[in-house]
Amino acid sequence: MTDLLKNAVATGFENLFGYAPEVVWSAPGRVNLIGEHTDYNEGFVFPFAINRHTFAAVALRTDAVVRVASAFAPGVIEIELSEISRETASGWSAYPLGVAWALLQKVEGGSVQGFDLYIESDVPVGAGLSSSAAIECSVAVALNDLWELGLSQRELARVGQLAENEIVGAPTGIMDQSASLLGKLDHGVFLDCRSLEAEVIDLGFAREGLELLIIDTKVEHRHADGGYASRRAACEAGASALGLRSLREAGLADLPRAAELLDDVTFRRVRHVVTENERVLQTVAALRERGPRAIGELLYSSHESMRDDFEISVDELDTAVETALRHGAIGARMTGGGFGGAAIALCPIEKISEISRSVTAEFALLGYAKPDVFVVSAAPGARRED
Ligand code: ADP
Ligand code: MG
Numbered sequence: 001m002t003d004l005l006k007n008a009v010a011t012g013f014e015n016l017f018g019y020a021p022e023v024v025w026s027a028p029g030r031v032n033l034i035g036e037h038t039d040y041n042e043g044f045v046f047p048f049a050i051n052r053h054t055f056a057a058v059a060l061r062t063d064a065v066v067r068v069a070s071a072f073a074p075g076v077i078e079i080e081l082s083e084i085s086r087e088t089a090s091g092w093s094a095y096p097l098g099v100a101w102a103l104l105q106k107v108e109g110g111s112v113q114g115f116d117l118y119i120e121s122d123v124p125v126g127a128g129l130s131s132s133a134a135i136e137c138s139v140a141v142a143l144n145d146l147w148e149l150g151l152s153q154r155e156l157a158r159v160g161q162l163a164e165n166e167i168v169g170a171p172t173g174i175m176d177q178s179a180s181l182l183g184k185l186d187h188g189v190f191l192d193c194r195s196l197e198a199e200v201i202d203l204g205f206a207r208e209g210l211e212l213l214i215i216d217t218k219v220e221h222r223h224a225d226g227g228y229a230s231r232r233a234a235c236e237a238g239a240s241a242l243g244l245r246s247l248r249e250a251g252l253a254d255l256p257r258a259a260e261l262l263d264d265v266t267f268r269r270v271r272h273v274v275t276e277n278e279r280v281l282q283t284v285a286a287l288r289e290r291g292p293r294a295i296g297e298l299l300y301s302s303h304e305s306m307r308d309d310f311e312i313s314v315d316e317l318d319t320a321v322e323t324a325l326r327h328g329a330i331g332a333r334m335t336g337g338g339f340g341g342a343a344i345a346l347c348p349i350e351k352i353s354e355i356s357r358s359v360t361a362e363f364a365l366l367g368y369a370k371p372d373v374f375v376v377s378a379a380p381g382a383r384r385e386d
Contacts, residue, residue, distance in 0.1 A: 005055050005120050006385055008071075013057035013118040016069055016076065021057035021118070022146070027137035027382035028053050029123035029130045030179035031214065031344060032335050033188055033203075034295075034302050035280040037310060039173040041235050041273050042194040042248035044280035047175055048203065049183020050376040054121035054134035055385070056096075058142040065114040068096045072121065081114050089167050095135040098163030103143050103151075105162070112147045127216045127372070128336035132168075133176035136160035137382040141181075145384060153181040153381065154198070183381035190284050194248055201284055203378050204292045209349050213324065215359055216372040217316040219340035227312060227339050231269060238262055238270035247273045272310040276302060292346065296331030299346060303333035312338025316368050320345075320359055327351065327358045 006024055013021040028049040035045035066084070069076045070092060077093040081100065089097040096117055104112070117139065123131040140156040143149070151159070160177035164170050178198050179189045186206045190199045205211065239247045241261055242254065247270060250258070258270050279298045286294040303321050307313040317334040324332040324345035332345035347355050356373045363371050 005053070005122060009055040009057045009118060009120040012071060012120060013059075013116070016118055017059075017067070017116045019059070021116075022059045023142075024055055024057050024385045025138050025142040025145070025383065026053045026055045026385055027134045027141065027180045028183055028379050029134045030176055030183070031129055031212070031376060032175070033212075033344070034276075034283050034299060034333070036276060036302065036306060036335070037231060037235075037312070037337070038273060038276050038280065039175050039193045040232055041239075041277075042246040043273065043277040044190070044192055045175045046188050046190050046201075046280050046283060047179040048188040048378040049179050049381050050123075050129060051379040052121075052123040052129065052134075052376065053379075054119055054123060054131070054138045056117060056119045056135075056138040056142050058115055058117045058139075058146060060146050061114040061116060063114055064111075066097065066100060066117070067115075068093050068117045068119075070119045070121075072119075072125075081112070084167070086167055086169055092135075094168045095132055095163065096139045098167030099136050099139040099159060100143060101167055102159040102162040103140070103147065103149065106149060106151065106155075106159070107147070115143070115146065117142075124216065124372070127214070128341040129214070129376075130176040130180065132164065133160060133180045136163055137177055137180040141382045141384065154178075154196070156382075157181050179381075181381045183379055185380050186378050188287075188378060190280070194246075201287055203287060205346070205378065208292050210292055210330065211347055211349050211352055211375045211377065213329070213345040213347050213352060213355060214342050214372075214374055214376055215320040215324070215345065216342040217314075217320060217340060218369045218371060219314055219316050221337065221340040228337055231310060231312065234266050234269040235273055238266045241266070242270075248277070250274050252278060268309040268311075272305045275305055275309075279305075293330055296329075296346060299331030299333045299344075300325065306334055306338060310338070314338075314340060315366075316340075316363070316371075317343050319362055319366060319368070320371065323359045323362045324355050327355045329355055
């Protein structure tokens with residue numbers, strides 16, 4: 001698939017623009033292994049880059065014009081570099097144009113050339129695998145090379161976030177871009193959302209004969225916007241009632257005091273965040289000391305906490321998790337913001353087909369939409385393709 005797409009993107013570029021691209025760059029999507037709704041509380045997250053990628057074929061121009069196109073949508077969007085703004089960049093092109101804009105903020109006084117860009121991707125859109133970060137990071141590494149900016153992967157992650165915040169207009173954190181840029185084969189990216197320090201941690205899935213199954217429930221994120229805002233508000237209210245700047249400063253030892261001070265709902269929101277941060281740290285420690293078979297219970301505790309305390313799961317996600325566990329998964333949980341989207345299940349390779357079949361059958365039995373079930377592995381981060 002990877003080589004197919006790499007060739008397809010170069011051919012697609014040439015068919016569209018009438019000449020060959022200089023090079024092809026790629027960046028992966030990501031899945032969050034554990035650490036949900038902890039990012040905006042300055043806590044810990046632990047995603048990994050997956051073996052699904054966006055490929056970007058790019059060539060510099062001699063003028064300051066930018067043209068972008070994608071196999072995903074018809075037409076070519078054309079704009080002067082200096083004209084890119086939240087108002088002029090709309091639809092999918094806001095992602096690549098936003099990255100160009102964010103990089104331009106770093107080119108002090110200097111001028112850079114425009115470019116032609118064409119992308120192809122096999123990261124599913126809207127499944128919680130961050131197809132958006134895959135675009136941003138493929139374009140960021142491409143322009144960093146072509147414009148000879150010399151920015152580090154960490155700086156490029158900030159560039160992707162800036163593009164998404166300022167030009168796309170989505171108030172997202174830095175997790176997705178960090179995973180897409182810093183990923184490493186069979187490793188996860190442990191990220192501290194307060195210091196922004198990232199550490200690459202050996203997952204050992206391949207070595208231990210494990211694979212991660214994604215179960216995309218196809219349930220649209222119902223009430224996601226309102227639900228997300230109210231969870232954020234509860235976390236802020238909880239932190240301030242406890243006299244803390246953010247819930248990152250709260251630990252397990254603060255929970256009895258929180259139970260006394262806070263109303264029941266706010267307390268349970270706080271308890272999710274505090275225990276989830278702890279679970280991320282325990283997951284990293286378990287991987288280091290005992291290997292991936294030791295993280296199953298942590299994954300399931302995370303799911304229970306999101307279901308019961310944070311109340312962001314839905315029946316389809318609970319069914320996916322319980323069915324996978326019943327048929328031999330080591331651990332499983334919903335992943336992403338909640339109210340729909342995907343669940344993940346860590347499975348022994350020999351159980352993958354039984355678990356996939358059982359989940360699909362259970363969904364049919366309950367009259368749910370047919371889920372999309374597929375395996376991902378932890379892949380290297382964004383790079384220039386040879
Ligand atoms: P995700 O969880 O997949 O990142 P988002 O809503 O953040 O979901 O981003 C999805 C958006 O990214 C799409 O609506 C589209 O604008 C853009 N996108 C994703 N993949 C492609 C692609 N291959 N080509 C063009 N745009 C894409
Ligand atoms: Mg996204």
